[in-house]
Amino acid sequence: MTLRLLSAPPSIPLFTCHASSTTAAAARPLPSPPPPLPQLSSSPPTSSTPQSPLTCALHCPHFQSCSGCTHEFNLHRPDILEDASDFFRKHGVSDFTFDTCKLWGWRCRAKLAVRGSSLDPLIGLYEEGTHNVVDIPQCKAHHPNINAAVELLRQGIAELDIEPYVEDEGTGELRYVQMAVTTHNTSLPAAERYMNGKVQVTLVWNSRNENSPSSNKLNELANFLWKNGGPKSKLHLLHSVWVNFQTSTNNIIFGNRWRHLLGERDFWEHVGGIDVSLAPSSFGQANTRAFDVLLRKLQKYVPHGASVADLYAGAGVIGLSLAATRKCRSVKCIEINKESKASFEKTIGRLPATVDSSITWHHADASREPFLWLVGSDVVVVDPPRKGLDVSLKDALQNISSMERKIFSSFESSNSVKEEKRPWVLRAKEDSVQVGRKPPPENIPQSVPQTLIYISCGWESFKEDCKSLLSSKAWHLDKAHGFNFFPGTQSIEILAVFKRGPQKKKPGKKKKKHL
Numbered sequence: 001m002t003l004r005l006l007s008a009p010p011s012i013p014l015f016t017c018h019a020s021s022t023t024a025a026a027a028r029p030l031p032s033p034p035p036p037l038p039q040l041s042s043s044p045p046t047s048s049t050p051q052s053p054l055t056c057a058l059h060c061p062h063f064q065s066c067s068g069c070t071h072e073f074n075l076h077r078p079d080i081l082e083d084a085s086d087f088f089r090k091h092g093v094s095d096f097t098f099d100t101c102k103l104w105g106w107r108c109r110a111k112l113a114v115r116g117s118s119l120d121p122l123i124g125l126y127e128e129g130t131h132n133v134v135d136i137p138q139c140k141a142h143h144p145n146i147n148a149a150v151e152l153l154r155q156g157i158a159e160l161d162i163e164p165y166v167e168d169e170g171t172g173e174l175r176y177v178q179m180a181v182t183t184h185n186t187s188l189p190a191a192e193r194y195m196n197g198k199v200q201v202t203l204v205w206n207s208r209n210e211n212s213p214s215s216n217k218l219n220e221l222a223n224f225l226w227k228n229g230g231p232k233s234k235l236h237l238l239h240s241v242w243v244n245f246q247t248s249t250n251n252i253i254f255g256n257r258w259r260h261l262l263g264e265r266d267f268w269e270h271v272g273g274i275d276v277s278l279a280p281s282s283f284g285q286a287n288t289r290a291f292d293v294l295l296r297k298l299q300k301y302v303p304h305g306a307s308v309a310d311l312y313a314g315a316g317v318i319g320l321s322l323a324a325t326r327k328c329r330s331v332k333c334i335e336i337n338k339e340s341k342a343s344f345e346k347t348i349g350r351l352p353a354t355v356d357s358s359i360t361w362h363h364a365d366a367s368r369e370p371f372l373w374l375v376g377s378d379v380v381v382v383d384p385p386r387k388g389l390d391v392s393l394k395d396a397l398q399n400i401s402s403m404e405r406k407i408f409s410s411f412e413s414s415n416s417v418k419e420e421k422r423p424w425v426l427r428a429k430e431d432s433v434q435v436g437r438k439p440p441p442e443n444i445p446q447s448v449p450q451t452l453i454y455i456s457c458g459w460e461s462f463k464e465d466c467k468s469l470l471s472s473k474a475w476h477l478d479k480a481h482g483f484n485f486f487p488g489t490q491s492i493e494i495l496a497v498f499k500r501g502p503q504k505k506k507p508g509k510k511k512k513k514h515l
Ligand SMILES: C[S@@+](CC[C@H](N)C(=O)[O-])C[C@H]1O[C@@H](n2cnc3c(N)ncnc32)[C@H](O)[C@@H]1O
Pocket: 283, 284, 285, 311, 312, 313, 314, 315, 316, 317, 318, 334, 335, 336, 337, 364, 365, 366, 367, 383, 384, 385, 386, 390
């Protein structure tokens, strides 16, 4: 469903939400409804019947005790939307749209702390501002099979006397669990795939490696999960079981050592028109469905045959989806986490044979010599973490016109390529993957991006970055879309398209000449 935020809204809001009967049945008594809905319109209108705000309520028994959700009503319409539509209108985009996507059971990837005792384990998120873990067995954001796998884990912990981690003392065995759901089962009809998703479980174990004394218990727990949730069990829930070894006393969830224990090693999902492989160590979007909607919208802004730089690329899902659907001439992915490389390579292996792009993945820091990654591309896609763009990259984007001039004047004055000596550049080149056509030689004048596509999960940092980019006059804002990636929270995902140069004045109506 797409909501288009209009400057002159109709008097009746036109939108529908898909409240399931199970969520409504599980509802606890609700407080009085919130103020009336701001006026929105859907495009195209799907229903002319106004919905009650309660129809789109969270109905979660853990609301307020768990820090995951902050927003109980009108899940289809986070409060932040008003700010977003005002912001974009002020900056020249009056047709900002918002896709609401799935409102419950949307989270296909969750990292949960394990605390408490073996008889009474707590598996969930921290209470706001504390390190007290709140058990969330009936979380309404989780894909239902994550909740079922958590329940199985709870039984395993109790039955096998597994000790949850004790933060103050650094003792205990099981620290966290990551649950990731794959909904890519082509043997099922498409309509049944989502609900039948299978869970990849990663146990974060408090030991250095598989030779530590507690390894027997780790294997017992993995076998318990597999026996009761694997393909031969009554309720086939699980895709695989992994372990990550972590002994550090800081707040970092994962250590560097990952081991595959049971089930399928490769985890596939289908988004943006391609099959993507995601190792548990690689970044993966939590809301698979909404990410697919975003990717399909993004594709429309990339011209066929373009050269694309995908910065903050993770396993390269965005770049590879563009390579496949927009027949890109070249795609260059830049990512700081080297664990994502293996997933990228596997995804490449499943791209349609018709993809003929030059594709590279570089293990590199996008903030170091960022201009290096921009040169040679028509379109740059940035998808930074919540804190927004690295300052050096923002500077490079702001100064892109002067860099463009420098490139051309240096090309005219010298047609020879200098030997690259900078160690970090050489390292990034060495530690890269190259498939398909060879990239263009460096001794021809290179383009710099004319389009910047910014994907953001941090609204406040996006606004700051956007204002800086616009103030430089190097870019203007052309289009903006919002996506309900995190219903129940005040966060939305933004897809903003910038074009080079200042905003062109829209031609005003000419006054009629009186004869
Ligand atoms: C929001 S995720 C996006 C990943 C990917 N675009 C996707 O949708 O799957 C941000 C990614 O940026 C990476 N990252 C963070 N800082 C970086 C930097 N300075 N240079 C390159 N990558 C960085 C993170 O490791 C993470 O994979």
